[in-house]
Amino acid sequence: MTDRLLDISDLVCQRGGAEGFALAIDALSVHRGEAVGITGPSGSGKSTLLDVVGLVLRPSRPGRFTLAGSDVAALWAGGRQTDLARLRAQSIGYVLQTGGLLPFITVLDNIRLSRDLLGLPADPNGEKRLIDALGLGGLLHKKPAMLSIGERQRVAIARALAHRPPLVLADEPTASLDPTHAAAVMHLLLALAAELGLGVVVVSHDWDLLSRFGLRRVEAQPGGNQTRFAG
């Protein structure tokens, strides 16, 4: 198997009709274990790119698009929503700006959610490794509303990684944190992903922060109502 985890070229995603916004991914690849940082000004299409990579938004022209050995372009072309949903659940972990945790279940149940939904067996050793690394031991039986924003982001990282998806997508994961906590959370995300050999795509307006962690930079090239990405 190639170590190329994500491979996209010649893709277009049009939003809001013909007069709306167009995202063009001329080329984007992520290797297993590689961390890529997506940067660009507000409104340049970073979240749109992440939604396309995360199999949430259907490209108007899928071009060539493979993820973890699956032909995503063919799945979209064939309208195979169930296969796309399964691929999304198995292959992708999400860390969102505000955690995105389920409020009515505990931290521990949030962390276990992705494995449970996939019908995977419990993984006590992997779970303990994440809980220890992220310093979550004292929080496991609390509900998310009782946590600080930084604590929620650490839980969100544990939840995103618990089912060992080959690709982790993070959309401004530290935007609601102060600089010290932002650096700490980014470090934890990238160190754990590297340890587990996972690919990571982080969207951030803060290249100063990302550059400290050695991510490969892919920068938006906005022009009018279209943005191109290549990298």
Ligand SMILES: Nc1ncnc2c1ncn2[C@@H]1O[C@H](COP(=O)(O)OP(=O)(O)OP(=O)(O)O)[C@@H](O)[C@H]1O
């Ligand atoms: N649901 C939608 N329908 C139509 N157009 C949309 C939709 N969501 C976003 N857009 C447009 O797509 C473009 C890119 O938005 P996107 O949110 O991807 O940018 P971004 O770089 O992530 O911005 P920010 O840094 O401010 O979050 C913008 O022009 C936006 O107005």
